């Protein structure tokens with residue numbers, strides 16, 4: 001069965017855009033509206049983060065958003081419900097991103113099946129590597145529930161490990177543009193550019209790139225290099241300074257640049 | 263040769279877990295650095311030259327072996343078994359933390375790293391890291407929660423004096439757990455030239471195993487020393503448990519000696535309420551995967567890490583070392599708690615009875631030892647780990663135990679510094 005994610009990559013558009021939202025930031029309703037606004041502005045996919053107290057892969061911006069959401073009383077359950085409510089309205093695929101502890105505490109089976117039931121198409125759990133205990137279980141339930149498990153890779157990976165990862169990867173391969181935590185930065189590290197080329201040589205899946213994207217120029221530089229650009233912290237910064245209109249404007253601007261070059 | 267290396271790497275993989283606990287639950291980008299580290303560690307662990315170098319530093323720099331001291335007066339107060347104290351408090355920089363810092367710094371140098379990054383709670387691990395960095399000519403950057411910086415200022419001052427850069431952590435609970443997060447994140451961004459010198463037997467593989475190995479010198483010495491004094495094994499070992507490095511270091515060489523009872527003492531803080539203590543193994547303990555390892559953590563029912571409290575910054579941590587978690591489940595170690603008030607009282611007791619100033623962390627072990635000594639006969643032997651000395655706790659202890667005199671001193675100090 002072709003998933004909704006595969007459909008996104010069959011679109012003609014040269015570079016697709018995945019935006020990132022921290023559920024419950026600044027509050028549940030606003031984050032729900034933000035998802036709708038992003039979809040309306042032309043995002044191709046949205047990654048919804050279920051907040052965790054100790055988000056290991058996240059820089060200051062997203063970490064602060066996680067903490068704010070938790071202060072406001074956000075729970076994984078509320079997050080699932082929030083997505084379920086708008087699932088029919090949003091036509092693009094949604095993914096959940098979260099950390100292993102929340103899935104583990106809920107129970108992997110329950111976490112995966114309830115995510116599927118509320119209508120997301122895939123999951124990203126960066127701190128559950130494929131060779132740790134529990135991953136097999138997770139993988140089993142992903143298959144069972146028809147969800148896609150996205151792998152996040154970074155430069156520095158050994159070739160044997162890269163090959164193993166590519167074997168189990170599905171949907172698309174998410175490459176971090178820097179070896180570091182999330183957060184808006186300028187430019188692209190040379191070794192990340194090389195790493196993208198290396199993965200491309202082996203991967204039979206679309207490639208996504210994220211971590212640090214904070215300008216339309218960076219997005220322009222990714223066209224023809226990868227298939228999907230992931231924008232996280234920068235959108236939170238834009239939201240903080242000018243609300244959802246500010247976020248929409250950036251998405252539209254990025255799409256214009258992509259259309260021009262398509 | 264190749265066969266041997268393959269066997270070793272398989273053994274390494276096996277050792278990632280302690281029973282169900284431990285592992286290497288980190289984002290993929292950290293895996294290469296952790297593989298490099300475990301590769302180097304398992305290589306140098308077998309190297310005689312490395313061990314000799316470490317041995318020499320332990321002896322001439324850290325001041326090992328530390329005494330195993332028969333505490334006659336404390337024994338009388340305990341009205342039960344004989345109480346010996348293992349005086350890690352006499353180590354260079356004042357705590358057991360130097361054992362691990364020396365080992366890892368030596369390893370970091372072999373790996374060609376020029377910078378050490380570390381988290382610290384009580385400041386003892388930060389101090390040990392700053393010291394070994396100074397000793398080896400490495401740069402050091404110490405992450406410390408803002409709350410801890412305030413309550414452990416003496417250590418902050420000495421770390422700075424040794425040339426370390428102190429980075430205040432203002433995220434989350436602003437204590438040890440958040441300092442670990444911040445240090446890990448810094449490391450992720452500086453893998454090439456930086457070694458993360460994790461200070462307790464926690465975190466992703468290989469840290470819990472490596473830290474345990476470096477700290478096992480405590481238990482090995484105790485075993486040899488008690489043989490000389492008593493010509494037999496001790497009956498009871500007691501240690502305080504933050505992440506678990508001083509406790510596993512004392513216990514590990516005795517794990518197979520089934521008649522030696524092991525007690526781990528957690529921080530009972532102000533009581534059982536949420537955020538009032540640092541008990542991972544209290545009522546309804548919760549398992550989780552946090553900061554790269556699977557173990558018991560203080561979590562809410564959804565898996566969010568909860569705030570903790572202890573009068574001692576070093577025990578004020580939400581996670582338990584994975585090996586201890588396994589030994590808890592196996593019934594090999596018995597865990598219990600001591601409150602802030604009991605620890606303070608034991609702090610005073612040890613000062614008065616033996617002229618030994620324990621760290622507030624170690625005072626938890628002393629308090630517990632005095633609680634249970636009566637359960638054992640006069641002929642039985644207990645060893646209590648005095649993991650560190652209490653000089654760093656001057657500001658906390660003085661306020662609690664001699665408020666008037668201390669406040670007068672502080673006021674005078676401030677007034678002298680200011681022109682009227």
Ligand SMILES: Cc1ncc(COP(=O)(O)O)c(C=O)c1O
Nearest residue numbers: 386504505506507508576649650
């Ligand atoms: C003196 C002392 N004892 C004990 C601890 C607790 O750590 P661990 O459980 O790793 O020994 C600390 C930590 O900072 C400490 O400084």
